Amino acid sequence: MTSPASITWPEADGPRTARWRSEAAVPPPKRVIVADDRTTADSAYRLACEGTALLWNGDFQNARQLLQAVTRRLERKPRKQGATPLEAFNLHRQTQSQRARTLGMILIPLDAAYVIPLRRAPDVQQACIETYGPPTNEASVVSLRELLGLIGAHEWRKKGVEIPALGDRIHPYYGVFSPVRGEYVDLVARTALPSLNKAFDIGTGTGVLSALLAKRGVKKIVATDQDPRALACARENIARLGYEQQVEVVQADLFPEGRAPLVVCNPPWLPARPASPIEYAVYDPESRMLLGFLNGLTAHLSPGGEGWLILSDFAEHLGLRSRDWLLAAIDEAGLTVIGREDIRPRHPKSTDETDPLHAARVAEATSLWRLKARA
Structure with a gap:
């Protein structure tokens, strides 16, 4: 059985490591920095485009706003137009892939019980259990974009x-x-x-x-x-x-x-x-x-x-x-x-x-x- 992937990031008292979670089978980012409420949208956008992930250590709702701000910056980029339907499809998939990769660079910590240890964080325990299974007594990290998908799927599952x-x-x-x-x-x-x-x-x-x-x-x-x-x-x-x-x-x-x-x-x-x-x-x-x-x-x-x-x-x-x-x-x-x-x-x-x-x-x-x- 393959061991779960892990992610490492720097802290003041030395590097930390946690389990990496990705239902899309995205590998863990190689470069990770800690970000918080002082991080600007322009800075986050530039770092994400360069392949540097931001592990959030601030207010959860501010992280959501930051993700929205990065999304708006991505949407401002002019789209390439395909000369044929097939070319348009291939360009669309390429754009979607790049978009997912960039937006996946804002990361959220989860403790061993699937609790987000951030201010104003929602209760995501049931959504995580439905997707990841019972808690495994280890802290983990997940992209905010995937986590919001889990929350949305949990609501669809409840409502139908x-x-x-x-x-x-x-x-x-x-x-x-x-x-x-x-x-x-x-x-x-x-x-x-x-x-x-x-x-x-x-x-x-x-x-x-x-x-x-x-x-x-x-x-x-x-x-x-x-x-x-x-x-x-x-x-x-x-x-x-x-x-x-x-x-x-x-x-x-x-x-x-x-x-x-x-x-x-x-x-x-x-x-x-x-x-x-x-x-x-x-x-x-x-x-x-x-x-x-x-x-x-x-x-x-x-x-x-x-x-x-x-x-x-x-x-x-x-x-x-x-x-x-x-x-x-x-x-x-x-x-x-x-x-x-x-x-x-x-x-x-x-x-x-x-x-x-x-x-x-x-x-x-x-x-x-x-x-x-x-x-």
């Missing part, structure tokens, strides 16, 4: 996300893709079911599609995922909604054992390399999950059964994948398309003309591809 098609809420965990974009849920809600006997939900995440299939009357659903956090999240949501008798959540690489008359999969939509483990919900490097689903589908469909592939064409508009490539992959997997349901995006970015990827977003559609094994 309203799913109109479900008539209820889904409570996402930190690091599990939240169904805030409901288009794919609506597609599953309105497409005619080929059978009510059994279904597989591949890569279940929060369990939202399994819950929806259960609500629609499917008698037995097997939901799979590889990520332990997603599995725990799905199980909790299924139990809260009262579908435990219909839905079984199992750990599997794509398919469970056996066959079903309906197999549903909503893989990550963009065939690009994720920058962190959390991004695997959005990025599918080399289309591995998509191809794994297509190539394994025939062996897991009951005779005459349907596979439902739910996929945005956003990647096509960015130039990351073509429609011809997708149709060829379906054909090479021994599958045939028997129908398709489309839906337009409703999320705010689809109407934001300042978004560098606006041209691709405004053209985007999400489709439910109904697939059958070729006779």
Whole structure:
């Protein structure tokens, strides 16, 4: 087992070391200084851009204000414009990566019980336990940006996300893709079911599609995922909604054992390399999950059964994948398309003309591809 990463910084009585926490798998900064309420935004911005991290030792709310001030300075920088959608996408990812790296340079200490030892600090113990697990009796350091993400995720987990098609809420965990974009849920809600006997939900995440299939009357659903956090999240949501008798959540690489008359999969939509483990919900490097689903589908469909592939064409508009490539992959997997349901995006970015990827977003559609094994 790999030892946790550590971070070291100078103090008046000698260097200190603590555990480094990063859910994004960011390595600990090599250069760290102690900062406090006297540190100016201009100084913090310059140091962060140079790769020097600032371990905060002042008022917590002032640290939040400092992060906001550094964010504003980053946003003033002119954006490079891509000549093509693909170039715009690559530049956007590069900008986002640089932005995350810079904003991640403001650090916050946590004591062994996940208490922030700073003035006016919020209670983050439960948020930390939900993400990091029980306290390990060691002090640690985390970026303020990640910590605020933990706090936000904790609130989402408590409040839940309203799913109109479900008539209820889904409570996402930190690091599990939240169904805030409901288009794919609506597609599953309105497409005619080929059978009510059994279904597989591949890569279940929060369990939202399994819950929806259960609500629609499917008698037995097997939901799979590889990520332990997603599995725990799905199980909790299924139990809260009262579908435990219909839905079984199992750990599997794509398919469970056996066959079903309906197999549903909503893989990550963009065939690009994720920058962190959390991004695997959005990025599918080399289309591995998509191809794994297509190539394994025939062996897991009951005779005459349907596979439902739910996929945005956003990647096509960015130039990351073509429609011809997708149709060829379906054909090479021994599958045939028997129908398709489309839906337009409703999320705010689809109407934001300042978004560098606006041209691709405004053209985007999400489709439910109904697939059958070729006779």
